[in-house]
Amino acid sequence: MEPPPPPHRHKKCRTAEAAVPGGEEEEEAKDALISLPPDVLDGVLTRLGLRDAVRTSALSRAWRRRRARRWPPSTASSSAACPGRVRSFSAYVDKLTTRRAHDWILVLARRGVESLDLASPIHNHLAVHSSVxxxxxxxxxxxxxxxxxxxPPGFAGFPNLRSxxxxHVWLRAGGEYQLEEIIENSPLLEMLVLSGIFIDGDDIINWVIRxxxxQHLTICSPNDYGWNLLDLPRLRSAVIDLWDYLGGRDFAEFLGKLLHVRKLHLFVSYQPSNGAKILETLPCTFDSLKSLKSLKLYMDFCELPAILTIFCLLRNAPNLEKLKIMITDNxxxxxxxxxxxxxxWTGGMCANLQIVQITRISWLPNEMSFIELILSKASLLRTISVTHGDKCLMSNEDALSELLKYKRASPQAQILFKEPDNCDEHGGMVRIQSLNMGI
Structure with missing residues (x-):
């Protein structure tokens, strides 16, 4: 369903806002970056992707003007209108340039464009011309x-499409079939990202991603649009974030289609609201994730669904070497x-596990029990790195003292402890304290 349009602004309101004495100067004074030399600012925008560059507009009007100068509509228009081949085209299309964007796409289709990147405001999205x-x-x-x-009738597909x-795109009712036809008629497709897809209609339609x-698949959706996977023999990495666990269908069957995946990011923090058959209710009968080497989970140890899900996954990933857990609740x-x-625990679990990373831990009893179990069972384990969250049940000293008491199956096992203020925004290691696990 299309989101409500933004409230209409009268021109004189904008003029009055711009005429406030000192308003722009105060805004720029709060933005330390804007005082940098112009060539440095242009360098920042040059290194950003189009969407990230667009988001700088939220900082101040000065950033909006600089971004507009960097990617002005006139530049995009002249690029589309220039004679000869146009290999790559990127544009941020606001409400004022929507009609011009339609003309661009018509021209680009004739000029053999190979790379097309279009973005628009989230609450005033662009109606893409069918000539795309x-x-x-x-x-x-x-x-x-x-x-x-x-x-359009007679759609021949994208024979050269790789990515x-x-x-955050909107499709009309039956858009699932449209996605299926686009994907199926893109025989060279290597990367597919479907994030925030919205399709009109309430019925679940039986369609497949073939x-x-x-090689890479991302599905991030708050709605169940009948996701079915089929014939993905070269798939090596996947990011799956399905809030509703595929409705009342079999989530384990869905994951079983990721048979060849080596890297998997999975969000398992949501509670089913519709009787879905999620992993913890199943006897783990889906095909083993035998190729899986790296698993990243967004989960918590607060309720049984997520806890049982991680054991179900570990049982079916016998060759797993790296496990990352981002804790989402305390x-x-x-x-x-x-x-x-x-x-x-069953025999053979974590037989090849070497690295475990747990971020935002609160030292809850369930969390500590999981770490103790991994230490006592994973015979090839080299490191467990731990970052605590904002709210902790015990002090770090007491937690580390407890961890050092745990038995370990691997004589090389170490705990790498890091303070959250020493981590970058992605949870990366910056400074760590290494504690050798003695007997």
């Missing part, structure tokens, strides 16, 4: 905050102590 489906030389297509038109990113050359609601978790 005539750009048969496209290798890269990125659309952000756009309305996707229906496929397709649809981020891409024999696909209010423990059920007890899953060492006895409970040990009962979930």
């Amino acid at each position: 489906f005539s750009c048969d030389r496209l290798a890269y297509l990125n659309l952000f905050a756009c309305d996707i038109p229906p496929l 397709l990113t649809l981020d 891409a024999p050359n696909l 209010e423990q609601k059920v007890e899953a102590n060492g006895v409970f978790q040990n009962a979930e």
Whole structure:
């Protein structure tokens, strides 16, 4: 469903705002970056992708003007209108340049454009012209905050498309079939990102993602649009964030299609609201993730669904070498102590596990029991790195003292402890304290 339009602004309101004495100067004074030399500022924008550059507009009007000068509509227009081939085209399309954008796409389709990146305001998204489906030389297509038109009759596909990113795009009812046809008729597609897809209609439609050359897949959606995976023999990495766990269907069957994935990011922090068959209710009968080497989970140890899910995944990933856990909640609601978790362990689990990273830990009993279990079972373990969160049940000293008491199956096992203020925004290691696990 299309979001409500933004409130209308009268011109005199904007004029009055701009006429406030000292308003612009005060705004720029709060922005320390804008005082840098112009060539440095242009260098910052040059190194940003289009969407990130657009987001700098939120800083101040000065950034909006500089971004507009860097990617002015006139420049985009002249690029589209220039004679000869146009290999790459990027544009931020606001309300004033929407009509011009339609002309650009018509011209680009005739000029054999190979890379097309269009972005628009999230609450005033661009209705993309149907001629985009005539750009048969496209290798890269990125659309952000756009309305996707229906496929034209006789759509021949994108024979050269290798990367397709649809981020916060809207499709009409039956758009699932449209996505299926686009993907299936892009035989060289290697990267597919579907993030924040919105499709009109309430019915779940049976459609499939079929891409024999696909190597990376991202699906991030608050809604169940009948996601089905089929024929992905070359898939090596995936990011899956499905809030509703595929409705009442079998989530384990869905994950079983990721048979060849080596790297998997999975969000398991949500509670099913519709009786879905999530992993913890199943006897783990789906095909093993035998190729999986690296697993990153966004989860918590506060309730049983997420706890049982991680054991289900570990049982089905016998060759897993690296496990990352980003904890999303610190209010423990059920007890899953060492006895409970040990009962979930089966022979062969974590036989190849070497590295474990846990971020935002609160030293909850369930969390500590999981660490103790991993230390006592993973015979090839080299390191467990831990970053505590904002709210901790015990002091770091007491927690580390407790950790050092745990038995370990690997004589090389170490704990790497890091303070959160020594981590970058992505949780990366900057300074660590290494504690050798003695016998």
